[in-house]
Amino acid sequence: MSRRPYVRPMKPSWWLGQRRYLLYMIRELTSLFIGLYCALMVVGIFRLGQGKAAWDSFLAALSSPPGIVFQLICLAFAIYHSMTWFDLTPKTMPLRLKGEPVPPKTIVAFHYGAWALVSLIVLIAAGI
Amino acid sequence: MGRSNKPILWLPFAAGGLVAALIIPVLILVTGVLTPLGVVSLPYDKMAAFAHNPLGKLILFGAIAFPAWHAGHRLRMTAHDLGLGGGALVKVVCYGFVTALIVLALISLVLI
Amino acid sequence: MSEEVKLEILRYQPELANEPHLQSYTVPYHEDWVVLDALNHIKDHVDATLSYRWSCHMAICGSCGMMINGEPKLACHAFLRDYRHRTIRIEPLEHFPIERDLVIVMDGFMDKLASVRPYLITNQKRQLGEGENLQTPLQLMAFKQYTLCINCMLCYAACPQCGLNEEFVGPAALALAHRYNLDSRDHGKDERADVVASDSGIWECTFAGACSDVCPKHVDPAAAIQQTKLSASLDWFKSWLRLGAYR
Numbered sequence: 001m002s003r004r005p006y007v008r009p010m011k012p013s014w015w016l017g018q019r020r021y022l023l024y025m026i027r028e029l030t031s032l033f034i035g036l037y038c039a040l041m042v043v044g045i046f047r048l049g050q051g052k053a054a055w056d057s058f059l060a061a062l063s064s065p066p067g068i069v070f071q072l073i074c075l076a077f078a079i080y081h082s083m084t085w086f087d088l089t090p091k092t093m094p095l096r097l098k099g100e101p102v103p104p105k106t107i108v109a110f111h112y113g114a115w116a117l118v119s120l121i122v123l124i125a126a127g128i
Numbered sequence: 129m130g131r132s133n134k135p136i137l138w139l140p141f142a143a144g145g146l147v148a149a150l151i152i153p154v155l156i157l158v159t160g161v162l163t164p165l166g167v168v169s170l171p172y173d174k175m176a177a178f179a180h181n182p183l184g185k186l187i188l189f190g191a192i193a194f195p196a197w198h199a200g201h202r203l204r205m206t207a208h209d210l211g212l213g214g215g216a217l218v219k220v221v222c223y224g225f226v227t228a229l230i231v232l233a234l235i236s237l238v239l240i
Numbered sequence: 241m242s243e244e245v246k247l248e249i250l251r252y253q254p255e256l257a258n259e260p261h262l263q264s265y266t267v268p269y270h271e272d273w274v275v276l277d278a279l280n281h282i283k284d285h286v287d288a289t290l291s292y293r294w295s296c297h298m299a300i301c302g303s304c305g306m307m308i309n310g311e312p313k314l315a316c317h318a319f320l321r322d323y324r325h326r327t328i329r330i331e332p333l334e335h336f337p338i339e340r341d342l343v344i345v346m347d348g349f350m351d352k353l354a355s356v357r358p359y360l361i362t363n364q365k366r367q368l369g370e371g372e373n374l375q376t377p378l379q380l381m382a383f384k385q386y387t388l389c390i391n392c393m394l395c396y397a398a399c400p401q402c403g404l405n406e407e408f409v410g411p412a413a414l415a416l417a418h419r420y421n422l423d424s425r426d427h428g429k430d431e432r433a434d435v436v437a438s439d440s441g442i443w444e445c446t447f448a449g450a451c452s453d454v455c456p457k458h459v460d461p462a463a464a465i466q467q468t469k470l471s472a473s474l475d476w477f478k479s480w481l482r483l484g485a486y487r
Contacts, residue, residue: 035199071160
């Protein structure tokens with residue numbers, strides 16, 4: 001009797017098989033929308049450099065229906081990125097304060113606090 | 129085997145992930161929700177003044193460059209996950225695209 | 241008539257067929273039975289040809305890892321009562337070649353464990369007269385969690401990168417390396433880095449986190465790998481600053 005180990009190939013749709021993998025893939029794909037929004041910002045900076053007329057037309061495009069829809073999709077993915085990123089941070093950098101480990105929940109809460117603070121600063125700067 | 133040079137890609141990716149997490153949502157809120165609704169406005173004078181300021185340039189560059197790099201690296205890894213392979217083409221497309229974005233942002237900001 | 245449980249088990253007998261196939265069995269339901277009890281019942285009373293690994297029956301030896309309804313689990317750790325009124329599908333651990341039935345080829349795994357040099361590496365030999373190499377409770381706490389691995393390979397079955405790349409050193413081996421790197425008695429981080437910090441080491445990981453989800457001992461290999469990414473990156477950075485050239 002000879003050995004004949006059987007190798008099961010991995011399907012390209014492996015990530016659809018389980019909720020855990022689907023959420024992972026959605027998390028990874030947040031980068032696509034963050035990247036696209038960065039491209040949008042670069043276009044904006046470029047238009048800003050071209051003068052008032054160019055900037056105003058950029059603003060108009062931002063506020064157009066497709067512009068809003070695109071940005072709302074980006075926003076959803078960006079928020080999912082933030083939430084998953086904060087949850088993962090304690091694992092990458094376990095902290096010790098005076099010999100005792102800092103609970104992961106504390107590290108996560110600190111990040112949410114920083115998120116709120118940065119957001120507030122930007123909103124105030126934008127003139128809310 | 130042998131030690132990889134991945135850290136040069138990973139450290140900015142990690143920094144970019146944090147920057148993106150902290151600042152991108154509120155930026156999209158401002159440009160995609162509050163401006164169309166008229167709650168805030170981003171008039172040319174105010175924006176140009178901000179972009180003229182060296183600190184403003186630095187902030188804008190940071191808010192674009194770090195998240196962009198984060199996105200490029202993660203997209204490269206995701207392409208591999210989706211079966212598109214880890215070859216040269218994927219790397220050139222992902223890192224090339226975001227490098228172009230970052231360079232364009234840098235040039236635009238310097239020229240403003 | 242007493243309650244019964246239906247199982248579908250992936251069989252692979254290379255001397256009989258080229259491909260694996262699912263075979264159905266029915267076993268009596270017992271409130272306190274685990275899947276391993278069902279397998280033992282099949283082997284003892286229904287079909288003696290069924291092959292599978294098992295030993296302790298108490299989730300410490302790591303032998304009986306298999307896919308149960310698509311999830312990597314220890315067969316001794318999966319209670320029939322949690323799968324009540326469902327067909328239980330049992331397959332060998334994902335991402336490993338099948339030797340026979342539920343037995344997978346684990347040679348690659350053993351090699352990967354050995355490749356991270358899982359032993360204390362010191363730069364000074366201790367003399368017997370110096371006594372034991374003592375550690376404070378705090379020093380032990382730093383790495384204790386990563387000593388708990390029972391080599392059950394559930395993490396390799398769960399990890400998508402293990403499936404996509406056979407060369408990936410993998411969660412358990414990297415957690416084991418981290419166990420030694422964090423040990424105050426060890427000075428071998430540099431030596432391990434050739435494997436650990438290689439492209440097939442930590443850098444293949446994308447922090448899906450499935451490994452830590454399925455670990456029956458809560459070792460948290462995902463955390464071990466991310467921490468190693470940070471420390472390896474800082475070491476890499478330092479080596480460039482110090483030497484100006486890459487070792």
